[in-house]
Amino acid sequence: MKLTVKASRLMPAGCNSRLPSPRQRKSGKAGVWGRGRGGRPWRRLREAVLLRDRYTCQYCGLVSAEEMEVDHIVNIAAGGTDDMGNLQTLCKVCHRVKTRLESRRG
Numbered sequence: 001m002k003l004t005v006k007a008s009r010l011m012p013a014g015c016n017s018r019l020p021s022p023r024q025r026k027s028g029k030a031g032v033w034g035r036g037r038g039g040r041p042w043r044r045l046r047e048a049v050l051l052r053d054r055y056t057c058q059y060c061g062l063v064s065a066e067e068m069e070v071d072h073i074v075n076i077a078a079g080g081t082d083d084m085g086n087l088q089t090l091c092k093v094c095h096r097v098k099t100r101l102e103s104r105r106g
Contacts, residue, residue, distance in 0.1 A: 045082060046070045053089035059098070062091045069095045075102060 049070045056063045071090045074080030090098065 042082070045084070045087070049084060049087045050089055052084070056089060057091040057094050058088045059090055059094040062094075064091065067091050071095050071098065 050068055054063070055065050055068050057068065068089050069092055071088050072080045072082075073086050073088055076082075080086050
């Protein structure tokens with residue numbers, strides 16, 4: 001009997017951390033690169049927000065090219081979008097504080 005296995009990517013033996021989930025395979029979104037938070041569109045949008053805000057934290061006013069993160073004003077889970085008007089530059093500390101406060105509110 002011959003088994004045929006279709007692999008989407010080569011992996012080290014025993015490593016399944018990059019295999020698509022059954023849900024991804026069923027939806028047809030398995031192995032789609034360049035989308036989501038790590039993809040090129042997000043990196044371009046992120047850079048546009050940082051430039052618009054001049055690498056300045058919109059909460060505390062810190063200016064730094066290295067310490068800035070892009071935050072969703074209204075979280076994606078709460079119905080927010082990746083629209084430029086829903087994004088702001090925050091320093092790592094302010095972003096962490098904002099995220100904690102939001103998670104406490106539920």
